[in-house]
Amino acid sequence: MSAFDPKSFEKVLLAHVDEPDSHTLGFYLSHGGYEGAKKAILQHKPDEVIEIIKKSNLRGRGGAGFPCGLKWSFVPKSTPKPKYLAVNADESEPGTFKDRVIIERDPHQLLEGIIIACHAVGIRTAYIYIRGEFVHGARVLEKAVAEAYERGILGPKVLGTEMTLDVTVHRGAGAYICGEETGLLSSLEGKRGLPKIKPPFPAVEGLFGCPTVVNNVETLANLPHIMNRGADWFRSIGPEKSPGPKLICVSGHVNRPGTYEVPMGINLMVLINDVCGGVWKGRKLKAVIPGGTSAKILTAAECDVAMDFDSLASKGTMLGSGGVIVMDEKTDMVDGLYNILRFYHHESCGQCTPCREGTGWLEKIVGRIRAGNGRMEDIDLLVEICEMMVGKTICVLADAAAFPCESIVKKFRPEFEERVKGGSGFVPSVSTGGPLVQIGSLSSHNQETRSARAAHHG
Amino acid sequence: MKDGASAVKTWIPVAGPEVPYEATPAAAETGGPPLEFSPAAKKRIQEIYLRYPTREAALLPVLRVAEKEFDAIGQQAIECVAREMGLSPAAVYGVFTFYTHFRREGEGKYILQVCATLPCALRGCRDIVHHLEKRLGIAPGRTTADGRFTLKKVECLGSCDTAPVVQINDDYHEGLTIEKLDGILDALP
DSSP: OOOOOTTTSOOSTTSSTTSTTTTSHHHHHHTTTTHHHHHHHHHOOHHHHHHHHHHHTOBOTTTTOOBHHHHHHTSOSSOSSOOEEEEEEOOOSTTOOSHHHHHHHOHHHHHHHHHHHHHHHTOOEEEEEEOTTOHHHHHHHHHHHHHHHHTTSSBSSGGGSSOOBEEEEEEOOSOGGGGSHHHHHHHHTTSOOOOOOSSSOTTTSOGGGSOEEEEEHHHHHHHHHHHHHOHHHHHTSSOTTSOSEEEEEEEESBSSOEEEEEETTOBHHHIIIIISOSBGGGOOEEEEEOSSTTSOOEEGGGOOOBOSHHHHHHTTSOOTTOEEEEEETTOOHHHHHHHHHHHHHHHOOSOSHHHHHHHHHHHHHHHHHHTTOOOHHHHHHHHHHHHHHTTOSSSTHHHHHHHHHHHHHHHTHHHHHHHHHTSOOEEEOSSTTOOEEETGGGHHHHHHHHHHHHHHHO | OHHHHHHHHTTSOOOOOOOOOOOOOOHHHHOSSOOOOOHHHHHHHHHHHHTOSSSGGGHHHHHHHHHHHSSSBOHHHHHHHHHHHTOOHHHHHHHHTTOSOSOBTTOOSEEEEEEOSHHHHHTTHHHHHHHHHHHHTOOTTOBOTTSOEEEEEESOOSOGGGOSOEEETTEEEOSOOHHHHHHHHHTOO
């Protein structure tokens, strides 16, 4: 484990967020604000900006970690259609609350990033899609956008140049699926937030059928700093293949939960112990979900890992949105998994059968195990259903439900078995609306069904 | 054969100028005259239209205007939005019901949205829900008889570091204890 001294690490994205006026344009301008955007527009052709960002190896901070410059380069150069930027400020992955800090405390950093991205790709219209619950955040953003228009930072002559850019804050209304990029685009078009099949990818056919870049708030907030300080500076932070500063959100059973800016690749145990003051109440660590609830769980023994895209992938999980959820030794994993599955069942848009039905089945089965009505074969059934969900749907919500389920069941199987053994032995009757049937009283019947099933699988 | 062909032909609609859908005010069903946007709201809606290349894309923002204008969204507000935007009420209703965060007709003056997702659950949101159930005498999803409070259990509010969290109308209340929450509720006008 490498030692990490939070005091010696120079904050970039969160450098000013603790100061009272950090959200105002005056403050931002007096701290070198919009210099990066000016530099990008006046000193670099769009293609050069794309090259700089490619060279910096900035990877998308929304969850997938896709190289930002490469994503931009997929947008067709000459097209008669307008191009759009959709800023993903939906921040709805459980355990994630990093973009909120930028939105509420440093919105001009985001707007400057938007200007740079739009210059690079040749975009004149950008929408910031912010989740409906962030009422305060939307107000702060709207005020920042209005201020920027008044001062000629947005509008027909961006920062006094020939560039034109319109930015609109668009509020969502409470739907996790709108954080998925194509679901977000459907929602922006005024429809139900249903994801669409890819390809065509948004870069070619996105918003209103036109080429569209979808970038996360944190990704865009990195751009001014890269323009100001160069791609080499960016690459000097963190591991070679996923460099840069990273916002990590830590929640759950730690002494100091919060959003922390750390170098990418920080050791997870160092993060928990040195940055967040360790597991609360002097208890031992049991498990960590490292990248929002969609990520596979890590047991305490697996937590000596670097927090970057590739290191976590090599442990079979993901950095995702950087939402670290810490669980202490007293955490009931059956209960925790039930909570996660209820979330995904509630948020499934219902388009694809494996997701619509699968999330519901998983919730019901874990629910009955939790309630003491489970059967031993339920545990394998859960894993089996997860296998039938992954990779079989339009978007990855089904995968996002299956990953935590499969990993928690496999890594904490004894807890599920104990819950089944300690249960009352009741199972709901298979006939709809019928009375509860006790396994004990029908053991011979049950035995028969089981052997019949075994023969069938035979 | 010839007769058959002409019979088929009658199924083809006559092409004509596109007429925007005009919803019939369903005053008889919903009670009272149909709702209308105020001139100020109409002006706001015109400004919203300018921000989008299609009329339909303005639907969520216009629903927000309706939510503010009529205090909540019910059948009449849906029809008003549909008339304003030239959409069918069914289309507006379909979009409206996909999202959970609009204020619906019949909900209380204060909507208490308790985050119940994992990070909040790990830090005691269950106690908050139980306390509110007892204090208000209602189950989640219900509204008190005096119309003052609606209690909702909602999914992740994106404020996990300050769990447990309750959103009361527009505002987040973070790092709650039962005492702190009681203080907030007692102070509501």
